[in-house]
Amino acid sequence: MSLTGGVLNVVPVLWHSGDEPPVTISRDPAREAARRELSKRMYHENDPGLLQRALNAFWDWVERLFNAASTATPGGALGLVVIVLAVLAVLGALWWRLGTPRHTTTTSATLFDDRPRSAAEHRAAAEAHAAQGHWSQAAQERMRAIVRSLEERALLDVRPGRTADEAASEAGRTLPDHADRLRAAARDFDDVTYGGRAAGEGTYRRLATLDEDLEHTRPEFAGSVPAMAPDAGQGAAG
Known part of the structure; x- marks a missing residue:
């Protein structure tokens, strides 16, 4: 262990039995030896799997997004929840009113199929x-x-x-x-x-x-002349 420039440096020391002097290892080889040791399977048997790590990362992202939105929304988290519920209510009302949207290539087509019926x-x-x-x-x-x-x-x-x-x-x-x-x-x-x-x-x-x-409706054809009522004055004079 040595103190150089105000930084404490630790130098690994390997001790030998007997009267032999200790063997020292420089920093980089020691770091590589530690990395190889920690990469052994026995140290990672309880690590989460790839899917679990992906899910954890996703939920962390959602939490950060929610926190950022809640700080920018009046009322904080409660205000954000109210806005989300209002949007969902509007979407539900539109879905109920308009029904399932369908792609159409024509706005008006024929009334009847090929088989005529009365x-x-x-x-x-x-x-x-x-x-x-x-x-x-x-x-x-x-x-x-x-x-x-x-x-x-x-x-x-x-x-x-x-x-x-x-x-x-x-x-x-x-x-x-x-x-x-x-x-x-x-x-x-x-x-x-x-x-x-x-x-x-x-x-x-x-x-x-x-x-x-x-x-029960009678048609009105173009050019038809409605029946004229008799003139009351003329009838009285006659």
């Missing part, structure tokens, strides 16, 4: 879906029933490839009192079919009510 068949399919609580499928079939019924009554021409928006626009000109409801029904159909939104019972009931109302 309005009565579409209504029966809609009621069957509604009875099982499958409101999205029920709403789709009810919109198809509405358009097919208008075609059967010659209020719409039978045209393959027609979209719900086109059908609502054309029918609205013949049935102006129901034009707004027809456009809303077309939006509901597109939202369910191509927008990935789930319909509820209320959506289906609105479509069913519209279908029933249209069945």
Whole structure:
């Protein structure tokens, strides 16, 4: 052991038996000998594994991140928790309102498939879906029933490839009192079919009510002249 420049240096000494002088080892070889000794397996049998070390490092990082965020957030850790909960609540509300997002390549497509069916068949399919609580499928079939019924009554021409928006626009000109409801029904159909939104019972009931109302509605054709009421003064004079 020696004191040089105010720094205490330890020089390993190997003692021999008898009267032989001790053997000294310089610092670097001593450090290497210690490193080799400590690298033996017997000293590391209880060390954590690679996965455990990675998890420990991850949680240490999360703790440091949380501590840094809590110091920058009004209210400290409690304020940070409130903000996180508020964000999660907003995300949950959006997920519930909009449903599972789906990738779509078109915003509007045709109403019917290749197999033509009557309005009565579409209504029966809609009621069957509604009875099982499958409101999205029920709403789709009810919109198809509405358009097919208008075609059967010659209020719409039978045209393959027609979209719900086109059908609502054309029918609205013949049935102006129901034009707004027809456009809303077309939006509901597109939202369910191509927008990935789930319909509820209320959506289906609105479509069913519209279908029933249209069945009892007389069309107004362009150029039709309403009946004129007799002139009261002329009738009295006569």
